Amino acid sequence: MVKARLxxxxxxxxxxxxxxxxxxxxxxxxxxKIYDAGAELRLDERALSLQFGVSxxxxxxxxxxLEQEGxxxxxxxxxxxxxRKTKTEILEMITVWAALESMAARxxxxxxxxxxxxxxxxxxxxxxNAAIEKYMSGYSDANIRFHAAIIALSGCKLIAEITNGLFTxxxxxxxxxxxxxDRARRSIVDHKEIVEALEARNGERAExxxxxxxxxxxxxxxxxxxxx
Amino acid sequence: MVKARLxxxxxxxxxxxxxxxxxxxxxxxxxxKIYDAGAELRLDERALSLQFGVSxxxxxxxxxxLEQEGxxxxxxxxxxxxxRKTKTEILEMITVWAALESMAARxxxxxxxxxxxxxxxxxxxxxxNAAIEKYMSGYSDANIRFHAAIIALSGCKLIAEITNGLFTxxxxxxxxxxxxxDRARRSIVDHKEIVEALEARNGERAExxxxxxxxxxxxxxxxxxxxx
DNA sequence: TTTCATTATATGGTATGCCAGAAACCACCG
DNA sequence: CGGTGGTTTCTGGCATACCATATAATGAAA
Numbered sequence: 419m420v421k422a423r424l425x426x427x428x429x430x431x432x433x434x435x436x437x438x439x440x441x442x443x444x445x446x447x448x449x450x451k452i453y454d455a456g457a458e459l460r461l462d463e464r465a466l467s468l469q470f471g472v473s474x475x476x477x478x479x480x481x482x483x484l485e486q487e488g489x490x491x492x493x494x495x496x497x498x499x500x501x502r503k504t505k506t507e508i509l510e511m512i513t514v515w516a517a518l519e520s521m522a523a524r525x526x527x528x529x530x531x532x533x534x535x536x537x538x539x540x541x542x543x544x545x546x547n548a549a550i551e552k553y554m555s556g557y558s559d560a561n562i563r564f565h566a567a568i569i570a571l572s573g574c575k576l577i578a579e580i581t582n583g584l585f586t587x588x589x590x591x592x593x594x595x596x597x598x599x600d601r602a603r604r605s606i607v608d609h610k611e612i613v614e615a616l617e618a619r620n621g622e623r624a625e626x627x628x629x630x631x632x633x634x635x636x637x638x639x640x641x642x643x644x645x646x
Numbered sequence: 647m648v649k650a651r652l653x654x655x656x657x658x659x660x661x662x663x664x665x666x667x668x669x670x671x672x673x674x675x676x677x678x679k680i681y682d683a684g685a686e687l688r689l690d691e692r693a694l695s696l697q698f699g700v701s702x703x704x705x706x707x708x709x710x711x712l713e714q715e716g717x718x719x720x721x722x723x724x725x726x727x728x729x730r731k732t733k734t735e736i737l738e739m740i741t742v743w744a745a746l747e748s749m750a751a752r753x754x755x756x757x758x759x760x761x762x763x764x765x766x767x768x769x770x771x772x773x774x775n776a777a778i779e780k781y782m783s784g785y786s787d788a789n790i791r792f793h794a795a796i797i798a799l800s801g802c803k804l805i806a807e808i809t810n811g812l813f814t815x816x817x818x819x820x821x822x823x824x825x826x827x828d829r830a831r832r833s834i835v836d837h838k839e840i841v842e843a844l845e846a847r848n849g850e851r852a853e854x855x856x857x858x859x860x861x862x863x864x865x866x867x868x869x870x871x872x873x874x
Numbered sequence: 875t876t877t878c879a880t881t882a883t884a885t886g887g888t889a890t891g892c893c894a895g896a897a898a899c900c901a902c903c904g
Numbered sequence: 905c906g907g908t909g910g911t912t913t914c915t916g917g918c919a920t921a922c923c924a925t926a927t928a929a930t931g932a933a934a
Contacts, residue, residue, distance in 0.1 A: 434722065434887070463916065473889040475703075478916085482664075482707050486714055494662065495895050495916055510804040513749060517805075521745035576738040577745075580808060662917070691886065701919040706886085723886055723925050 435472050440480035442470060447489055447500055448586060461490065461498040487583060505643070508591055509636055511584045516632035518581055519565060522572035523612065523628040527621040530571040535616050538567055542609045558596045562589075564609055568616075568628070595638060605631075663700050668708035670698060675717055675728055676814060689718065689726040715811055733873040736819055737864055739812045744860035746809055747793060750800035751840065751856040755849040758799040763844050766795055770837045786824045790817075792837055796844075796856070823866060833859075 433441075443466075463481070467474045481498060484490045492498050503511075526535065541564045545557060562585075569578050596602060608631040615624035671694075691709070695702045709726060712718045719727050731739075754763065769792045773785060790813075797806050824830060836859040843852035 436887080462914095464914095474916090475888055475890085479707065479710055479887095482710060483714055486711055492916075495914090496897085497915070507804070510802050513753070513802055514746065514804050514808065517745045517749035518742065521741060525741070574738050574741055576735070576742050580742065664917080690884095692884095702886090703918055703920085707917095720886075721926095723884090724927085725885070 435476040436479045439470055439472055439476050440483055443480055443484060444489065444586065447484075448589070450500070459500040459502065461500065463498065487586075489586065503587055505639070508588070508643075509640060511588055512632060512636040512639065515581060515584055515588070516629050516636065518577045519569060519632060520625045520629035522569045522574060522577050523616065523624040524621040525572035525574055526568060526616055527619045527624055529573050530616075532617075534571050535613070538564065538571075538613050538616065541567060542606065542613055545606050557602055558592065561596060561602075561605060562592070568612075591639065591643065592635075595635065595643060601638065604634075608634075663704040664707045667698055667700055667704050668711055671708055671712060672717065672814065675712075676817070678728070687728040687730065689728065691726065715814075717814065731815055731873075733867070733871070736816070736871075736873065737868060739816055740860060740864040740867065743809060743812055743816065744857050744864065746805045747797060747860060748853045748857035750797045750802060750805050751844065751852040752849040753800035753802055754796060754844055755847045755852055757801050758844075760845075762799050763841070766792065766799075766841050766844065769795060770834065770841055773834050785830055786820065789824060789830075789833060790820070796840075819867065819871065820863075823863065823871060829866065832862075836862075 461481075463474055463477060467477050470477065481490060481492060485492050488503075489501060490498055491501050541560055544560065569581055572578075596605075608627065612624060612627045612631065615627055689709075691702055691705060695705050698705065709718060709720065713720050716731075717729060719729050721727065769788055772788060794809075797809055800806075824833075836855065840852060840855045840859065843855055
């Protein structure tokens with residue numbers, strides 16, 4: 419006999435105003451086209467306080483957190499500004515990403531189950547052959563999910579945390595670079611090789627492939643993307 | 647004729663109470679033996695406010711920053727606690743460190759000058775031969791400076807920033823592990839090999855050596871250090 | 875004596891007011 | 905007309921009071 423039991427558990431878990439304000443601000447900034455010329459990069463504490471309907475205290479805490487994350491810069495008595503990453507900083511983020519994801523790939527070969535690794539196929543096989551152009555609009559997402567999956571399978575929470583922090587910054591750039599047929603197609607080839615190495619439990623090779631794959635992005639940005 | 651001119655320029659550049667409080671708190675926590683049994687891990691906002699002589703507002707901002715860094719945990723209406731890292735978390739930190747520093751080593755072979763690389767010798771040669779036991783008390787520092795130097799020479803600010811954040815956590819553990827003759831001695835051998843690879847501009851090898859060197863620490867901690 | 879409901883206290887969350895400094899504005903002087 | 909010094913305004917830093925809730929303390933009932 420099945421024992422009757424209470425189902426409810428999740429609890430409402432209301433977040434603090436601070437964290438909700440933080441999320442709202444982060445989303446708002448993420449939605450802005452901050453790299454367009456003439457974009458308004460200035461934020462105003464009191465105005466935001468009114469717009470969000472919260473007092474300045476939780477707002478300031480949220481802003482302080484965003485500042486530490488590098489999304490905004492608070493200049494005492496001068497204003498709060500959205501940070502535009504320089505090309506150098508973008509390149510550094512990609513470099514760090516390469517280092518962490520390649521390490522994650524190594525870990526995957528050590529700790530992930532065969533089933534988990536097999537699951538990566540789903541993120542790659544969709545874009546077989548000529549299907550790339552057709553689904554190109556969705557490739558950016560699939561691309562991101564593939565990399566996120568590797569990091570998740572590594573089981574290393576810290577790598578996930580750090581790359582997640584970087585992701586907010588990199589996304590805008592990534593979307594700018596992925597829509598070039600050759601990069602997408604070659605990217606898929608790389609992904610397939612990576613999956614093969616993971617399945618073969620070849621840590622060294624998987625690590626190297628992932629690193630080189632991401633360093634290609636770095637090189638591409640270095641050569642072709644104009645930011646400053 | 648020499649033109650007479652005003653010499654003063656540095657300006658005082660007083661830091662905000664927030665950042666000074668942050669530094670003071672971080673130093674205070676770092677000085678605590680948080681891994682001793684029975685250590686007081688609880689912090690009190692109002693008490694600290696009195697001790698530091700600042701109001702709760704800048705103190706809270708400093709605490710929020712420390713929380714994001716993972717040094718403390720703020721439980722709403724329950725208290726603020728210094729975080730004791732679990733063994734798993736420590737291992738993850740070392741893993742991330744390995745990934746980042748090995749990437750830094752690769753970068754060093756690409757961007758550092760010969761003179762800069764040669765400067766690493768000073769941090770290694772001091773502990774030649776049997777001098778290890780004699781200066782062992784200072785080896786921990788030299789060890790740390792060696793790794794920091796590689797990261798600095800890589801020129802990647804982001805790697806420096808992230809590892810610096812990890813360092814606070816790892817230091818306590820590192821001090822516990824380094825005082826074992828064999829580890830120190832073998833560590834120095836590794837360091838010399840690393841310097842050689844850097845001088846030879848062998849990026850692949852330098853990267854691999856640094857990674858393996860740090861993963862040795864990981865393995866050591868995994869096997870011999872008891873935390874939980 | 876134990877248990878449970880009630881009350882008191884402690885603690886972090888939030889709102890708000892004041893302050894110092896920087897920028898913008900303006901009038902005055904050369 | 906240009907520049908210089910003063911004044912106003914705006915902005916973030918800081919202090920403080922109040923609030924909601926978790927925990928501890930208390931006491932009454934069983």
